[in-house]
Amino acid sequence: xxxxxxxxxxxxxxxxxxxxxxxxxxxxxxxxxxxxxxxxxxxxxxxxxxxxxxxxxxxxxxxxxxxxxxxxxxxxxxxxxxxxxxxxxxxxxxxxxxxxxxxxxxxxxxxxxxxxxxxxxxxxxxxxxxxxxxxxxxxxxxxxxxxxxxxxxxxxxxxxxxxxxxxxxxxxxxxxxxxxxxxxxxxx
Numbered sequence: 001x002x003x004x005x006x007x008x009x010x011x012x013x014x015x016x017x018x019x020x021x022x023x024x025x026x027x028x029x030x031x032x033x034x035x036x037x038x039x040x041x042x043x044x045x046x047x048x049x050x051x052x053x054x055x056x057x058x059x060x061x062x063x064x065x066x067x068x069x070x071x072x073x074x075x076x077x078x079x080x081x082x083x084x085x086x087x088x089x090x091x092x093x094x095x096x097x098x099x100x101x102x103x104x105x106x107x108x109x110x111x112x113x114x115x116x117x118x119x120x121x122x123x124x125x126x127x128x129x130x131x132x133x134x135x136x137x138x139x140x141x142x143x144x145x146x147x148x149x150x151x152x153x154x155x156x157x158x159x160x161x162x163x164x165x166x167x168x169x170x171x172x173x174x175x176x177x178x179x180x181x182x183x184x185x186x187x188x
Contacts, residue, residue, distance in 0.1 A: 025062050027052040029076055032069050045069070078127055085130035090138040090153075091182055093131075097157060098174050102164035128154060138185075145188040152188075156181055 031051035035043045045066060049056040063069040085093050128150065135153050138144040160181060164174060 021062075024052070024054055024058055028054060028059055028062055028069075029073060033073050036070070036073070041066075041070075078124065082126045082130045085127070085134060088134070090131075090134040090144065090185075091178075093134055094157060094160070094181070095174075095178055098160050098164045098169070098178060099171075101161040102167075102169045102174055131157070144185045148185055148188050153185075156185075 028048060032048045035048050035051060045059050046056055048069070049059045052059070063072060081097065084096060088096060131153055132150050135144065135148065135150055139146055139148070160177060163169065169177070
């Protein structure tokens with residue numbers, strides 16, 4: 001197993017947990033993502049437990065605080081983005097990420113608006129590495145100008161996802177915005 005995959009397994013599944021505890025953790029995270037999307041940071045951990053069909057003590061055993069739960073959701077979302085980056089080219093990944101941001105309110109927005117200080121440098125580093133590979137592939141194929149660098153690509157991705165998230169962009173606005181970005185990446 002590669003170091004990257006071990007990181008993903010640890011973030012997503014909690015690799016040192018028993019199988020039933022891993023299932024409970026995943027159910028809690030699924031439920032928490034839905035509950036926080038619906039109610040924002042005022043959502044209760046009791047509602048998370050109810051939707052996950054586990055006891056409140058089980059939630060607290062995995063996530064002692066609401067902040068811990070939000071951080072775990074964020075890490076899982078970043079791990080999912082890294083995995084999805086491996087399945088797409090640069091343009092398809094941008095399109096997918098923007099559609100996901102526009103479709104639902106996620107922990108990214110909740111953490112940003114909650115004042116929670118989260119240290120996710122390792123997780124973000126894995127996403128940057130995946131984006132670096134996509135950028136290099138796109139440049140090798142001649143689809144992106146050689147002058148485009150990773151910091152610009154990361155800034156564009158973050159900016160357009162935030163815009164789609166906060167603006168509730170419809171599919172037409174997403175497509176038009178991405179067309180402008182993609183043209184710029186090709187001709188920069």
